[in-house]
Amino acid sequence: MKIINHYIDSVFHKQDTILEEVISSIEENGMPAISVSASSGKLLTMLVSMTGAKNILEIGALGGYSGICLARGFGREGKLTSLELEEKYTQLAYGNLSKAGFGEQVTYMTGPALQSLEKLVQGNERFDFFFIDADKDNYENYLNYCVKLANSDAIIVTDNVLAAGSVADPNAKPKRYTELMKKFNVAVANHPQLESVIIPIGDGMTLSKVKK
Numbered sequence: 193m194k195i196i197n198h199y200i201d202s203v204f205h206k207q208d209t210i211l212e213e214v215i216s217s218i219e220e221n222g223m224p225a226i227s228v229s230a231s232s233g234k235l236l237t238m239l240v241s242m243t244g245a246k247n248i249l250e251i252g253a254l255g256g257y258s259g260i261c262l263a264r265g266f267g268r269e270g271k272l273t274s275l276e277l278e279e280k281y282t283q284l285a286y287g288n289l290s291k292a293g294f295g296e297q298v299t300y301m302t303g304p305a306l307q308s309l310e311k312l313v314q315g316n317e318r319f320d321f322f323f324i325d326a327d328k329d330n331y332e333n334y335l336n337y338c339v340k341l342a343n344s345d346a347i348i349v350t351d352n353v354l355a356a357g358s359v360a361d362p363n364a365k366p367k368r369y370t371e372l373m374k375k376f377n378v379a380v381a382n383h384p385q386l387e388s389v390i391i392p393i394g395d396g397m398t399l400s401k402v403k404k
């Protein structure tokens with residue numbers, strides 16, 4: 193995966209000052225370097241723009257890197273709701289989205305995502321694009337909430353589904369993370385309301401279309 197990703201980035205990556213500043217701000221604040229890759233971010237922007245999605249839900253904000261990529265896809269007309277556990281991360285993400293010109297189009301809900309998702313269900317909210325990128329233990333729960341909150345034909349993108357390629361490696365050392373992602377992939381593939389495929393970019397992203 194590393195070689196392929198390096199090749200893609202070397203051919204397609206263009207300098208992006210705003211996103212580079214987000215990465216620096218994450219480092220300066222002692223936060224983990226686990227934003228999506230540049231190519232994965234580009235894919236998010238293109239998917240939002242190509243589907244015309246205007247109401248997006250993100251699960252896992254960190255410093256706002258993927259949030260900016262999603263918002264770039266809808267430009268001036270759209271709304272991003274982002275769920276994040278850590279107050280410090282939410283604040284940095286909001287600052288970075290504001291610098292990128294999307295401060296008035298983003299709402300952060302701080303706290304465990306499962307609680308925020310339940311509030312959104314109770315409030316009868318609906319979304320046409322989802323990005324799941326938080327704690328892997330809850331991926332299946334997040335997926336099921338996204339289906340509940342989806343408009344018909346909504347798109348759900350889920351990150352890290354190849355777990356650095358370990359899900360496909362028969363010689364990989366047994367790891368809980370790998371097992372979680374393997375189980376999640378089987379659940380997505382067999383979900384009666386989803387049509388899905390994995391795109392092997394970054395750490396692997398599943399693209400699912402909701403059938404309602």
Ligand code: SAM
Pocket residue numbers: 226227228251252253254255256257258259275276277278281303304305306325326327
């Ligand atoms: N999507 C971000 C990006 O590419 O810019 C990266 C997100 S990072 C991989 C995962 C995030 O999920 C972290 O910021 C972490 O604090 C958050 N997180 C972990 N557990 C969570 C939970 N139970 N509820 C909400 N957020 C959670």
